Amino acid sequence: MKQFIFQKSRMKELISYLISAYPSVYAPVPRGKHFVFDKIADASNVEFKYIRTILPPKKYLMPQHEALVNFTLTENLEFKEELVTDRQVILGVRPGDIRAIKLLDDVMMNRNKDRNYIARRENTVIIGIDGIPDEYSYEDSVMDLKVEEGFDLFMTDLGNMILVDVATEEGMKIINSIEHEPATERYLNLRENILNSQREMFTARIDIQAKLLPLVLEGKWNHPIWEEMGRKCLSCGQCILVCPTCYCFNVTDDMALSMEEGTRTRHWDGCQLADFTLVGHGENFRDNAAARIRHRFHRKFKYHLDVFSEIFCTGCGRCWETCPSEINLVEIANALSSEEVE
């Protein structure tokens, strides 16, 4: 990996280059008091000083509603896969979201490769940016703020200058579009300082090392915390829909009004919704909110850890901020682990 620095005032130029060179460039823009990733036509609306977006950038790799296959029902029954191969840039991705994309890659690009995901992923350039936490963030408890992979470029805001890590050839090509120079030791040290001060800004923390949570969870299947949270949970599903590491989905076959052709579409879905485990004859295998929250927690901090050796939570705080009942995994983790300590 190579490091360069460039003048922050060149950012507009960089963005203009991206817009001219790629069919789609997505970046964080304000939506009311919140932020969303949206397609940009110029640099004017882009806001790098955001805490989190409502939905993660996952939506460009695996859209909320995604046509997987098209079919025609006329004489010849025909199915055609629908692969998207337009190049796209996601600009201004925070470290947690970069890590989340890495985790999705592990899931979608290895065993049982998902061709639709892969097609989008391979056509995506990721440009990261550092940033600060708020009261809902706890990245520091579940990951290293300094991400080393999963991007083409990663930018750290040093004030007047931007330090940029270049991880790929394409990243190099992009950075070559503006004036830049190699980063000296001084800038690299400055970055370490910034990272350290960012680490200190977290107010929400998991009290124990998160990778130990699978051990903590042992014997906690019937812990009262699940019931307690279950009483508060509305089963609205917001938490799993905003999560960058959730990828559960539903698939529907929908006909066009002509009744001659249709689309097999994948839709985001998730384990906190009541019908998620309902089968045709009426049995629901996870029929109460307590069991569903327990499942979500295990999925983030145990089940996937067993398979992928990674925690499937980046501490982005999206689920916490959006939950009407303010249910959050930090509180649950700490409730579970406090007894360990006692």
Add this chain to the structure above:
Amino acid sequence: MRKNIDIHVHHVTRVEGHGDVLLNVKDGRVEHVALNIVEAPRFFEGMLRGRAHYEVREIVSRICGICACGHALASVRASEAALGIEPSEQVVDLRKIVLAGENLSSHFLHIFFLVAPDLFGVKSVLPLATTHRDIVVRALKLKKLGNDVSDVIVGRHVHPITMDIKGFTVLPSVSALRDVQKKIIEMLPEVVDTVDLIASVAGGIPDFERETEYISLGPVSGSTEYPFYDGVIKSSEGMTYYPAEYRKVTNEFIVPDSTAKHCKHLRDSYMVGALARFNNNSDLLHPEAKKAAEKLGMIAPVHNPYMITLAQLIETIHIMHDTVEIIDKIIRRGIKEEDYSYQPRAGTGSSAVEVPRGILFHHYTYDSKGRIEYADCVIPTTQNLENIDQDFRKLAPTILDKSEEEISLLLQMLVRAYDPCISCSTHQLNVRFK
């Protein structure tokens, strides 16, 4: 010829809501003729009691799907009058667009779907889909235009979303307003063609006249605006009232041998709606609308109730031109975020708004917590009912020589001309016969 006739049209079709037409003729003499309302009462005023100020317009817009925006508007305005709130100029202009959209879509629905089949001698718009496909497509497009016009401000025409007391939950973007303005301008020629089309079949409109009193909004002094949103209550007999005095106009009363509440003012009955507005305010119409009126041979006052449809068509032209101008005005001024918060308080207030079928009154009393203590809504259809019956009484004896089928059709066409909104008639009493 001494005929006996017994007509009972069960649920007149192509009107909103359930009404029956009855005609009993014995020995060539009309014994009874009436529009009988059989709609299930819904008790809206009763439902409103105790409801919080922010729930009221939510509930009352459900009085009627066709004039949902009108009810919502009358509601927020009555609430504002009661709570002492003055909406901004921007809000008023945007509301005028909402009302315009509703009047457009309702008028087009009425003209094309409810009345035109009679003029073309078919039973519904469906057969026209094969014989006059272009007309049906135009009808659908124009009706949708009306919806699009309201949608841009309130999100959805049937039960508007953003409309609140004092303001809106979100304001439209300039580009969305421009888009809808463009759509209106594009559709204008279609309406002008429609005027020609209707002029060509206008011969099929029955020839019947009965002079009556016409009540609508009238311009507040000095205004040159054809009043839909705002104004005084104006009678063709020369009186005007403030909206708060609406009861002096409506005078709801019980008809001796029927059990229906009807309205009357200075004459036996009065008419509200497009024709009443046309008769009272035609000098304020947009020049293009005046041209259309000329083409259709409409010179105020027009005393033929079957001509209500033509008055509606003339109004659509006026509304479209007027809306284009309002949008220009809003855009010129620029859309600005405003503070739409307010404090509830105790108070009483009334409003009068011209909805598609005529003047609509809402009247509320709030307690100090901003909950409804008393609510009253007087619907255009309620006000027209007595007028319809009076028309029936004049018309029926003159058409007894026709076949039962023709008589029935003429009576139904008359009902349809008024475009009664029966599910609206929250005040409607059941009409029962001996």
Add this chain to the structure above:
Amino acid sequence: MPAITENSYVPLISTIKSVQDLTPTEKVFEVELPGGRQLNHDPGQFVQLLVPGIGEAPISICSSPTDNNFHLTIRRVGDVTTAIHNMKEGDKVGIRGSFGNGFPVEEMKGSDVLIIAGGIGLAPLRSVIRYILANRAEYGEFTILHGARTPSDRLFKDELSRWTDSSEVNLLETVDHPDESWSGKSGVITTLFKGLTVDPSRTYALVCGPPVMYRFVILECLGRGIPDKQILVSLERHMKCGLGKCGHCQINGVYTCQDGPVFTFNQVKNLEEAL
């Protein structure tokens, strides 16, 4: 996993070769893959059956790989299953799969096999039954316990009576609600265990049926000393992909579509959500 088309979401367009009514709500369909392709499935695996324009449903393969045709038994419960019930010979369906792990027919060789099938659970088990019958010499004692709600709900009536008459297998049956036509046993399926003797250490018990059945049947098996790892259950879950991704079929940390649908009781014990 033999995902038989390149894109895992594109089905193979296949043809219904025959339809046979089993009961008022169940039919068996013979399906032919294009170009004479074979599924080469393991007994106990399933496919994602697509009715074009309607949707997919996971359906067990009820034929044995030793049969030279491929059958699905389908109970009419909802959209997809109703739609296929309205289809006929020659109509096209889509097939993805086969998916899942199937029963360990290799490992079971040389052992006794006890099949416990409730209702539609007979469908996935039928593929093992037919497999064992086709390789009869390689297995020891072979017993089938079969329970149905009523006599008319019994699937594969012809086969059941053939098995009854056969010396190669010991079939015991019961119905919950007998009628005049029924001269056999009545009561829930566990009643069939009465008087059943097994040699537990060399017996594999294969269980499939409605969700309520498992607990009781497993208790019976355990009570007879059958080792946990030789008790095999086939589980049903909501499924959308068959690829271990959509999440619907997850039971604790495992995906029924990939790690199942067949689980040993040994595994199930550690899966609080399984039964």
Add this chain to the structure above:
Amino acid sequence: MSKPRIAFFDFASCEGCQLEAINFVEEFLVLLGHVDIVQFREAITEAEWDIDVSFVEGSITREQDIPRLEEIRENSKVVIALGACACTGGVNAIKNTRPLEDVRADVYGDKKDWFPTFPTRPIDQVIKVDGYIYGCPIDRNDFLKNVQLILQGKKTLRHNDPVCVECRLKENECLLTLGKPCMGPITRGGCGAIDPTFGHPCTGCRGLVDDPNENAAMDVLAENGLTVEDIKSYMTIFNAFRPEDIQ
């Protein structure tokens, strides 16, 4: 194959749902190619029985509605409840929350006895219903989609996922985070979260999901500035009907 014969009927309602059902241009014409409309009082004069699919709008509020509804059931292969009034009682059920006598008196004074009425009920309290198209009013796209499913012989959409799902997927700002009282978390989805999309809190017009956590919802609304009395009132704008009302 002859085209499916469909019909529209209405009881106590504002008829807005029927209006929405025809509020298309191209789609309506395509739809007309797939079906025959055989009854639709608001738009057509023809009236034929022998119906494949009946869409019934409105709630049942009085004795004389029952035989008419039963007649519709007898003559239709499939009956679909169209809109909130038919599905859940809608706003009409507000009257169930107060003594019926008082409500009648509020509107008709001493003439109240001329208005026989009983507690408002959704149509499935009177006849068997095969599917539901929720909303006040129905959502046009949801209607089209459901009609298509019905014509394919499928069930109508359950919509047991709450409004929040579509709201979140559209990336609206959550109104609860802005301090506005939203019923989205416990209200059936399928409307495209149209209210929150226009900055207006969901008022629950599509009815509550199958197993709503009403206590938690009340806590959440209380956090957003409503008193217990406010919340009770708010939650009954569209969801006042309780089966006990008519026992």
